[in-house]
Amino acid sequence: MFPFIQITEGVLIPSYFLVISLVYVISSLWLFIRAPRYRIPQKMVLDVCLIIMISGFLGARFLHVFYEHPDYYLKVPSQIFKFWQGGFVFYGGLFLALVSSFIYLKKNNQNWRLWFELFAPVVVFGYIVGRFATFLSGSGYGHPTDLPWGIVYPPGPEAPSGVALHPTPIYSMIWNLIYLFFVLLRQKSPPKLFNFPGSFLLGYGVYHGIGRLFIEQFRNDFRGQTMLFLSVSSWISVLLIVICFFIFWREYKNIKN
Known part of the structure; x- marks a missing residue:
């Protein structure tokens, strides 16, 4: 809708890049404030935020370039580096950010469950604002409709x-x-049922995957190659649902026992 936002006369900034940059700053500040509640060192939070920023950016850009539009970028490789114009895939960033963060947390003997609790609302918030940035840029659009x-x-x-x-x-x-x-x-005000460290973010993985599977059917932008009538993003959603549900159930049974 508004792919560019005018800062001053003659200075235009891509709306997607601006919104994503702002949401990173806000999310990092929110995590920094929440950290003492979970007895997590705030300095370590800043380290993880930096790791997520770099790895998430690279993963999201990599999947867009080499999966969604490889032919285009092979013809014009200089466009790969014009990231401010958009072109990111959420699941690519999510995967690389998770792997990089887990390596850091494991190295520093951190309990990933507490970190999942810390990140739960921030991850959801970041995704919501990210979808807003997508809307502003005019990407991620759906099929034609007669609905009001x-x-x-x-x-x-x-x-x-x-x-x-x-x-x-x-x-x-x-x-x-x-x-x-x-x-x-x-x-x-946490309930007693299914309330254990990490449950919020694991539950979100299942919830998000289900919603993504459904909404993918309405999308009309280029989704890359399909496999068995589903886009790669849809298959990743299925994998996310299965993995998060398995870990959720395992953690729940361990706490219950």
Whole structure:
């Protein structure tokens, strides 16, 4: 909708890059403030935030370049480095950020469950704002629709204009806002059932994967090669659901026993 935001006359900043930069700063500050509640050193939080920023950026960019549009970037390799113009895949960033963070936490003898509790609402918040950035940039759009909430995008570099489309980024925002409200409510007055360290973020992995699988069916932007009628993002969602549910159930049984 607004792929560029004018800062001053003649100075335009890509809205996606600006919003993602702001959400990183806000999320890091939020984590820094929450850390004492879980007896986690604030300096270590800053270290992890830096690791996530670098690895998440590289992973998200890598999957976009080498999976979604490899032919284009092979022809114009200089475009690979113009990251401020957008072009990131959430799951690529998530995977590399998780692996890098786990290596750091393991090396420093940290309990990953407490870190999952620390990160739970911040991860959901970051994803919601990230979907908003996607909406502003005009990417991640849906199929044409006759529904009253269909959105007609203005002429831009990505979404087709002149036809009402499913606002899939908004669908994602609403779906994740529900869970964010749930997490904040539960952490304030946690119930006895399924309440154990790490449960919020593990539960979000299952919840997010289910929502992503459903919303993917409405998306009309390029999804890369499909396998058995599903995009790679859909298959990663299935894998995320299975892994998070397995760990969730294992942790629950261990606590119960």
